[in-house]
Amino acid sequence: MLLSGGLDSTTTLAIAKDFGFSPYALSFDYGQRHKIELECAKRVVLDMNVAEHVIAEINLRVFGGSALTGDIDVPKQQNFDEMIKGIPVTYVPARNTVFLSFALAWAEALEAANIFIGINALDYSGYPDCRPEYIKAYQQMANLATKASVEGGLQIKIHTPLIQLSKAEIILKGLGLGVNYALTSSCYDPGDDGRPCGQCDSCQLRAKGFLEAGVIDPLLSKFRIKEP
Amino acid sequence: MLLSGGLDSTTTLAIAKDFGFSPYALSFDYGQRHKIELECAKRVVLDMNVAEHVIAEINLRVFGGSALTGDIDVPKQQNFDEMIKGIPVTYVPARNTVFLSFALAWAEALEAANIFIGINALDYSGYPDCRPEYIKAYQQMANLATKASVEGGLQIKIHTPLIQLSKAEIILKGLGLGVNYALTSSCYDPGDDGRPCGQCDSCQLRAKGFLEAGVIDPLLSKFRIKEP
Numbered sequence: 001m002l003l004s005g006g007l008d009s010t011t012t013l014a015i016a017k018d019f020g021f022s023p024y025a026l027s028f029d030y031g032q033r034h035k036i037e038l039e040c041a042k043r044v045v046l047d048m049n050v051a052e053h054v055i056a057e058i059n060l061r062v063f064g065g066s067a068l069t070g071d072i073d074v075p076k077q078q079n080f081d082e083m084i085k086g087i088p089v090t091y092v093p094a095r096n097t098v099f100l101s102f103a104l105a106w107a108e109a110l111e112a113a114n115i116f117i118g119i120n121a122l123d124y125s126g127y128p129d130c131r132p133e134y135i136k137a138y139q140q141m142a143n144l145a146t147k148a149s150v151e152g153g154l155q156i157k158i159h160t161p162l163i164q165l166s167k168a169e170i171i172l173k174g175l176g177l178g179v180n181y182a183l184t185s186s187c188y189d190p191g192d193d194g195r196p197c198g199q200c201d202s203c204q205l206r207a208k209g210f211l212e213a214g215v216i217d218p219l220l221s222k223f224r225i226k227e228p
Numbered sequence: 229m230l231l232s233g234g235l236d237s238t239t240t241l242a243i244a245k246d247f248g249f250s251p252y253a254l255s256f257d258y259g260q261r262h263k264i265e266l267e268c269a270k271r272v273v274l275d276m277n278v279a280e281h282v283i284a285e286i287n288l289r290v291f292g293g294s295a296l297t298g299d300i301d302v303p304k305q306q307n308f309d310e311m312i313k314g315i316p317v318t319y320v321p322a323r324n325t326v327f328l329s330f331a332l333a334w335a336e337a338l339e340a341a342n343i344f345i346g347i348n349a350l351d352y353s354g355y356p357d358c359r360p361e362y363i364k365a366y367q368q369m370a371n372l373a374t375k376a377s378v379e380g381g382l383q384i385k386i387h388t389p390l391i392q393l394s395k396a397e398i399i400l401k402g403l404g405l406g407v408n409y410a411l412t413s414s415c416y417d418p419g420d421d422g423r424p425c426g427q428c429d430s431c432q433l434r435a436k437g438f439l440e441a442g443v444i445d446p447l448l449s450k451f452r453i454k455e456p
Contacts, residue, residue, distance in 0.1 A: 058286050063337040093336035094329060097373045101322060101329040102291075108321035109291040134372040141365035145325045150356045 005040030012118035031061035076199035167209025233268030240346035259289035395437025
């Protein structure tokens with residue numbers, strides 16, 4: 001399973017465990033601005049227990065093209081309604097395709113058939129590689145890519161348990177499964193200590209989710225930030 | 229375009245140039261046993277001229293599962309007919325999927341629509357991710373993965389100009405386009421100086437190709453190896 005250390009992937013980990021899987025967690029050091037999420041991923045893994053955690057180093061900065069890996073500034077706004085529609089500059093070219101391909105490589109080496117990814121089509125930020133039709137096409141490709149597809153074996157299944165949930169539903173689901181959201185990080189442009197900026201798209205989506213869920217984000221109390 | 233520094237990808241580079249493209253070449257340092265191929269890729273790029281050459285570092289050794297990245301020995305045999313049928317232990321789990329995903333990321337950042345890969349379905353060594361149906365599925369997925377697929381823009385096209393050619397046809401095509409095969413390396417288990425072992429699957433396929441093409445492999449004279 002892909003584990004960024006954010007709210008969505010941490011909830012996905014809890015769901016996979018609840019399904020009875022023994023997850024292998026894969027994180028990426030890909031030259032992201034918000035590298036602090038890797039520390040979150042490590043804390044999540046310690047808290048929730050996985051079979052193995054690998055942090056793969058890949059350099060997506062060589063290709064450029066994104067505010068998350070390049071020199072473009074992360075856009076900020078005062079409230080959710082100001083979020084720019086369409087694909088934001090934080091989109092990293094083909095990121096989920098690269099991530100899923102590493103997950104597929106590891107799954108094949110482990111002889112595992114189930115890949116979990118915490119993407120979300122409702123509250124997603126306009127990323128093309130978060131849509132159900134993309135995942136369906138990826139799964140079809142994956143089932144032609146592997147040894148098993150020639151020798152007749154396990155069919156690869158890409159699980160996206162969050163894909164039709166709102167951020168509020170994801171949070172309530174995770175809380176029900178005992179997720180400690182104080183361990184997670186969502187901000188695209190956090191301080192060195194992990195303090196969320198509160199103004200990027202990802203912070204806005206998180207705040208809206210907790211607001212709609214009627215729950216206080218434990219990350220706010222951790223950093224003694226006033227509720228929005 | 230994906231450039232390993234081997235015979236097939238070097239021929240593919242020549243074909244892409246012949247089509248009128250100005251290629252961006254992408255190689256991978258992925259923990260392969262035959263790292264010498266990266267030196268070949270650099271020499272090929274110097275000889276043939278490309279817009280840019282990037283060597284991306286990715287560590288596929290963390291996943292294991294292959295003789296090319298792990299501790300399993302590369303199988304050797306005295307002649308072509310002894311080659312084991314089926315998928316060999318040199319298969320690297322999901323390798324072409326990982327490679328194509330990086331190519332897709334770079335293509336998207338460059339706003340390029342054409343990706344070249346020198347895979348081959350006839351003389352290929354039994355790898356699932358060298359089949360035409362795999363490439364077709366990859367292209368479908370790619371066209372749902374990118375910004376352009378949402379905003380309406382360039383359609384990604386995966387070019388596989390060698391897919392239906394025999395090794396002999398590839399060699400004759402390349403020679404016609406002026407490829408210097410002495411710069412390339414095909415061996416899975418070469419000496420430190422790049423001397424081919426002559427007995428791995430890849431050396432056997434290359435030798436068979438030159439034999440059927442009726443041409444002497446310039447790599448043999450370079451290393452003063454007697455023709456097979």
